[in-house]
Amino acid sequence: MRLLWDCLKPYKLAVFALLLFLIIQSACEILLPTLVAGLINQGIQKADADFIETTGIYMLLAAIAAMICSLASGLISARISTRISSDLRQRIFFKVQEFSSNEIDLFGVSSLITRTTNDITRIQTFLLYLLKMGILTPLMMVSGIIMAVFTSGKLSLVLIVTLPVMSFVIAWILASMIGYYRSMQAQFDLLNLVLRENLTGIRVIRAFKQAGHEMERFEGVNSEYTRLSIHTQRRIGVLMPAVTVLMSITTVTVMFFGSRLIMNATMDVGSLVAYVQYINQILLSVMMTSMLFMMYPRLITSLTRIVAVLETRSSVVDGCRPEARIHTGIVEFKQVCFSFPQAEAAVLNNVSFTAQPNQMTAIIGSTGSGKSTIAKLLLRFYDATAGQILIDGVDVRDYTLHNLREKIGYVPQKAVLFSNTVAGNLRFGKRSASREELLKAAGIAQATEFIQAKEAGLDTLIAQGGANMSGGQKQRLAIARAVVKKPAVYLLDDSFSALDYTTDRAVRQALKAETKDATLIVIAQRISTIIHADRIVVLNEGQVADAGSHEELMERCGIYQEIVRSQFQQEELR
Numbered sequence: 001m002r003l004l005w006d007c008l009k010p011y012k013l014a015v016f017a018l019l020l021f022l023i024i025q026s027a028c029e030i031l032l033p034t035l036v037a038g039l040i041n042q043g044i045q046k047a048d049a050d051f052i053e054t055t056g057i058y059m060l061l062a063a064i065a066a067m068i069c070s071l072a073s074g075l076i077s078a079r080i081s082t083r084i085s086s087d088l089r090q091r092i093f094f095k096v097q098e099f100s101s102n103e104i105d106l107f108g109v110s111s112l113i114t115r116t117t118n119d120i121t122r123i124q125t126f127l128l129y130l131l132k133m134g135i136l137t138p139l140m141m142v143s144g145i146i147m148a149v150f151t152s153g154k155l156s157l158v159l160i161v162t163l164p165v166m167s168f169v170i171a172w173i174l175a176s177m178i179g180y181y182r183s184m185q186a187q188f189d190l191l192n193l194v195l196r197e198n199l200t201g202i203r204v205i206r207a208f209k210q211a212g213h214e215m216e217r218f219e220g221v222n223s224e225y226t227r228l229s230i231h232t233q234r235r236i237g238v239l240m241p242a243v244t245v246l247m248s249i250t251t252v253t254v255m256f257f258g259s260r261l262i263m264n265a266t267m268d269v270g271s272l273v274a275y276v277q278y279i280n281q282i283l284l285s286v287m288m289t290s291m292l293f294m295m296y297p298r299l300i301t302s303l304t305r306i307v308a309v310l311e312t313r314s315s316v317v318d319g320c321r322p323e324a325r326i327h328t329g330i331v332e333f334k335q336v337c338f339s340f341p342q343a344e345a346a347v348l349n350n351v352s353f354t355a356q357p358n359q360m361t362a363i364i365g366s367t368g369s370g371k372s373t374i375a376k377l378l379l380r381f382y383d384a385t386a387g388q389i390l391i392d393g394v395d396v397r398d399y400t401l402h403n404l405r406e407k408i409g410y411v412p413q414k415a416v417l418f419s420n421t422v423a424g425n426l427r428f429g430k431r432s433a434s435r436e437e438l439l440k441a442a443g444i445a446q447a448t449e450f451i452q453a454k455e456a457g458l459d460t461l462i463a464q465g466g467a468n469m470s471g472g473q474k475q476r477l478a479i480a481r482a483v484v485k486k487p488a489v490y491l492l493d494d495s496f497s498a499l500d501y502t503t504d505r506a507v508r509q510a511l512k513a514e515t516k517d518a519t520l521i522v523i524a525q526r527i528s529t530i531i532h533a534d535r536i537v538v539l540n541e542g543q544v545a546d547a548g549s550h551e552e553l554m555e556r557c558g559i560y561q562e563i564v565r566s567q568f569q570q571e572e573l574r
C-alpha cells in the first residue's frame with residue numbers, strides 16, 4: 001500500500017479538493033432525512049403549507065448541491081487514478097529498460113506485459129473506487145451513525161448487533177478469496193504466454209500441424225483460469241446476498257421496534273422515517289465498503305507484482321568510471337567463466353582470447369558451445385561469474401552501460417526490426433544520421449537494391465517484427481544499422497546465416513573496407529564466412545579449444561578440422 005500513498009503524494013491538492021466536495025456531498029445527503037422528518041412532523045401533520053414549501057426548496061437545493069459535488073468528485077477521482085496508472089506504467093517501463101537479461105528471464109516477458117497492462121488497470125479501477133467511495137462511504141457511515149444515535153439512542157442498539165455481524169461475514173468471505181486471486185494472476189500470465197507463443201509462432205505451428213495440440217494447450221490453461229474465476233465469483237455471489245439479507249433484517253428490526261416506540265409516544269413518525277433512511281445510508285455504506293474490500297485482495301496481488309518489478313535492482317549496473325571511453329576497441333577475454341542463474345553447468349569455462357582492431361576475429365564452434373554467450377557478456381546483458389572482460393584495458397563493468405554499448409555495433413543472431421520505416425530502423429544506430437549515411441550503410445550491407453526496389457525506398461514501412469521482410473533482408477538491415485553507428489567494435493552474431501554465399505562474400509568485403517580501424521568480431525557457423533579471418537577462436541563446450549588462422553588450425557586443431565570437413569568436400573580444402 002506504501003506504493004499507492006507514494007503515488008498519491010503529487011496529487012495532494014486534488015485529493016484535498018476531492019475531500020472537500022465529498023464532505024459537502026455527504027453533509028447534503030445526511031441533511032435530507034432530517035428535512036423529511038421536519039416535513040412530516042411540522043408540515044404534513046400540522047398542514048403547514050408554508051413550511052412544506054420552504055422545506056421542499058431546502059431539499060431541492062441540498063439534492064442539487066449533492067449532485068454537483070458528486071460530479072466534481074467523480075471527475076477529480078477519474079483524473080487522479082488515470083494519471084497515477086499512467087505514472088506507474090511509465091515507471092515499470094523505465095525499470096524494465098534498466099533490467100539485465102537476468103531480470104527479464106526471472107520475470108518472463110509475458111508476465112512483464114501483464115504487469116504493465118492488466119495489473120495497472122486493476123490498480124486504476126481500485127483507485128477510482130477508493131477515491132470516491134472509499135472516502136464518501138466512511139463519511140456517510142459516521143455521520144449516519146451520529147444522526148441515528150441522535151435521533152433515537154434506543155433504536156441504535158440494533159446497530160450494535162448488526163454492524164459487527166455484517167463486518168465479520170464480509171471479512172471472512174474476502175479472506176478466503178486472496179489465495180484464489182493470487183493463483184488467478186499467475187494463471188493469467190500463463191494464458192498470455194501461450195497466446196503470445198501461438199501468435200508469434202503461428203507459421204511453425206501450422207507447418208508442423210500442431211494447431212490441435214496448441215488448442216488443447218490453450219484450452220487447458222484457459223479452463224484452469226476459468227475454474228479459478230468461477231471459485232472467486234462464487235464467493236462474490238455469496239457475499240452480496242448475505243449483505244442484502246443482513247440489511248433487510250436490520251431495517252425490519254428497526255421498523256418493528258420503531259413502531260412500538262411510536263405507539264408508546266416516545267418517538268414521532270417523522271423521526272422513524274428519518275431513522276430508517278439513516279440506517280439505509282449506514283448499511284449502504286457498509287455494502288459499498290465491502291465492495292472496496294472485495295477489490296482489495298486483487299489490488300494487493302497486483303500491487304505486489306508491481307512492487308516486485310519496481311524493487312528489483314538490475315544485476316548489471318553502470319560502472320564506477322563514467323569518464324572511461326572506448327577509443328581503440330581492443331577486446332580481451334581473461335579466464336572468463338559464466339553460468340546462467342538457476343543453471344547448474346557453466347556455459348563458459350576459462351575463456352581467454354584477444355580481438356584486435358583492424359582485424360577480423362572469428363568465433364566458431366558447435367551449437368550450444370557458448371558463442372552467443374560471449375557476445376552477451378561483452379555487451380553486459382549478463383556479467384561474467386569469474387574472470388575479466390576488458391576493452392581498451394578497462395573492465396567492461398567499469399564503463400557506464402551507455403559508454404560501453406555506444407561503441408559496440410551489435411548484430412544479433414535473430415535480426416530484430418521495429419515497426420517503423422527502414423530509415424527509422426537504421427537510425428537506431430545513430431539518431432542524427434543523414435540519408436546519405438543511411439544509404440552508404442545500406443550499400444555496405446548489400447541492402448540498397450531491395451530497399452530501392454520498394455516504392456518508398458528508405459521510407460518503406462516495416463511491419464511488426466519485420467514481417468514484410470525476408471530473413472536475409474532483415475539480416476542485412478540489422479548489419480546496416482550497426483554500420484550506421486560507426487562503432488569501435490563490431491559484434492556480429494551469426495549474422496550471415498540467411499545470406500547466400502555471394503551476398504555473404506560481398507557484405508564481408510564491404511565490411512572489411514568500412515571497418516578498417518575497428519575490431520570486427522564475427523560469430524559464425526559457416527566456415528566460408530570466417531575462413532579469411534585474421535584469427536579464429538574455436539569454442540568447444542564452453543572452452544577455447546584453439547585459436548589461430550585457418551591454415552594454422554587446419555594443421556593442429558582436430559575440432560576445427562572436423563567442422564571444416566563437415567562443411568566442405570575434401571577437394572575444396574586443397
Ligand SMILES: Nc1ncnc2c1ncn2[C@@H]1O[C@H](COP(=O)(O)OP(=O)(O)OP(=O)(O)O)[C@@H](O)[C@H]1O
Pocket residue numbers: 105340343347365366367368369370371372373374413525
Ligand atoms: N537464458 C538462458 N538460460 C539458461 N541457459 C541458457 C540461456 N541461454 C542460453 N543458454 C544455454 O547456454 C548454452 C550456450 O548457449 P549459446 O547461445 O551461447 O550457444 P551458441 O554457441 O551461440 O549456440 P548456437 O550456435 O546454436 O547459437 C546452451 O547450452 C544454452 O542452452
